Amino acid sequence: MINPFKIIILFFILTANAYANIYNCNIKDSFNNGMFVEANLVINVDENSPSKPLVTINPKTGIYEKGDIIVSSDVDGRIGQLIVTSQTGGFLHKGSYQLYVSRNSAPGSNNYFTGVFYEASASVGDIVHSLTISPWNMQIYVFLSDQPEKVFKGTCK
16 A cells, blocks of 8 residues: 555655746847847756855865856855757757856746856857846846857747
8 A cells, every 4th residue: 555655755855856937938039240040948947956155165065176156145046957949040059058047036026037157168168158037028138258249139938
């Protein structure tokens, strides 16, 4: 016979990685040279990850080491994922990027959702990019550091 207590414990274990905010976004824009860009993005922020203070420590060991990360000291600071599910026009490569979220604001809140992520590049090294989502009109603004003259715009759900 199945123990109901074990089922409840299993439910909590399986849902421990639930996400607080999940945004589905679509970028439809163009580079300054007129080349059209379209990309679909999914942004997940892990509700259960502890908030990250503004320190430079290795998140796995808690010790300062080369390659440490800096994220917000705000209680909303979290680590999430930016997943590029499709793209045309040379926007970002398809795949998953770790997202360091400084404000994990939900739609309709009174703060912007903000985060930074990096892209590995063989030609110039790692490049840090940023994104912001307006909670009022669900517009997304993506700043790619290797395209500093342009902020790419789209909408989120």
